[in-house]
Amino acid sequence: MRSDHPPGRLPEPPGPIADDGDEAHFCRTCAFAGACQAVGYGKPELRQLHCLVEHVGPFRTGEYVFRTGNPFRAIFAVRSGTVKTSMVDKEGREQVLGFYLPGEVIGLNGIYPEHFPCDAIALETSYFCRFSFPAMSALAARMPAVQHHLFRLLSKELGSASLLAGDHSADERMAAFLADLGQRCAARGFSGTRFQLSMSRGDIANYLRLAAETVSRVLSRFRGQGLIQVEGRQLVILDPVGLRRIGRSLLPG
Amino acid sequence: MRSDHPPGRLPEPPGPIADDGDEAHFCRTCAFAGACQAVGYGKPELRQLHCLVEHVGPFRTGEYVFRTGNPFRAIFAVRSGTVKTSMVDKEGREQVLGFYLPGEVIGLNGIYPEHFPCDAIALETSYFCRFSFPAMSALAARMPAVQHHLFRLLSKELGSASLLAGDHSADERMAAFLADLGQRCAARGFSGTRFQLSMSRGDIANYLRLAAETVSRVLSRFRGQGLIQVEGRQLVILDPVGLRRIGRSLLPG
């Protein structure tokens, strides 16, 4: 949801995710921050968690982090940048499954099939923390906090997957999408009301199961209603409450 | 997908799930059979897995196994009968999330929120194995096979949740639904081509994000095409290959 190069279009300061933390504190908004805290900083166990992490990147826009069918060996936490995951069905139609921001984890759906069931594609230059899954499982067995954290991550993703399933109007979907994105940006320490859409209209449409033209029209309508301000991929949410109200049937809580 | 009372409408013999197995072999088509095998029958660890299971039921048609908001303490494996899980959104509209057959597990989506995010309702008289989740986690920490099995269950559910998300025609959805159901019945040792729909047309429609009338029409059309035979809730799949072809874009594999 942000460019990792100073683009001159984003009014925020570089942001807290710009770099990973030092050895002691790990990535500041790391996907495993919760687990680390539970373990307790400074404990030897934390060192073990750090040991199985590998920093990978950069992946440039359009590059694959992993591909459908690749053997599942690791999960990835976004360190900076944005990724989309998508499947290509038997008819060759793409199906966007999700967008992931810094601090979020991709690859969990590869555990069961033991191969990644989807592609993960960088939407802008992106960096990741790579967690070897066998190593992580082994560590989880010795550290209940890590195990529980993994269960939680899986379960959380399960919850968000069922949200998109409902039959909702284009307006509801779009509003919920924007409100959710804003909220997730805010949770990562960015502005929750002013951010970049790093994905194309086509990707948004595909994700929301709409046509790209519909996405365009709804955005225009929302702008006309004073809910948002859009200029290309730069977005400002003017009325978060209104947006949230429109999308409330899809939104958690 | 079957009645647990001899209904006289289902030509199959009582079926292998009619009762749980003995102490040593546990439920024959148990959701944790894989974990048990990995542990090795007869090992003391298996005894521990058995210890944390509690057999609950019967739940009569329409009764709740758990409700939205109930504190999450356990997961449930269906021993016999069928369940649907559903959420009620802020507008009061029901949203069916899934149907579960013997050997399948419900409640995993409660881990993260620590409360069940949905209702689980018996569609016919049903029995369950209740696994205390704290106890199960603790056991998982000591038994890698159990831990891995839990990860797999979660990840598998993640995969199936994303299937419904795509935009597919009513015919595709319906065909995929029937083919999937048949396959799951077969995997549990029942007939994969001749079974009871234990859910109403309304529930199917809701699950597939269609109107009940559409479900009715598609079933009639499929019958006309010689794909299936339907009489109330009794279903016979006449052309599994044809059905599978229609629904192939949604079906795994």
Add this chain to the structure above:
DNA sequence: GGCCTGCCTTGATCCGGATCAAGAACCGCC
């Protein structure tokens, strides 16, 4: 028996969003 209540089916109509089409804005590249 008669009546009521769900559930299911079938027909008629309507509407939201897909699709088709055309043009605008914005690249990167030669």
Add this chain to the structure above:
DNA sequence: GGCGGTTCTTGATCCGGATCAAGGCAGGCC
């Protein structure tokens, strides 16, 4: 600079499935 490709926007038309409406059928209850 000019040019071709991609992305985005907006308008016109079309269609699949929702909605409205009516009737059939089975089970439960008085």
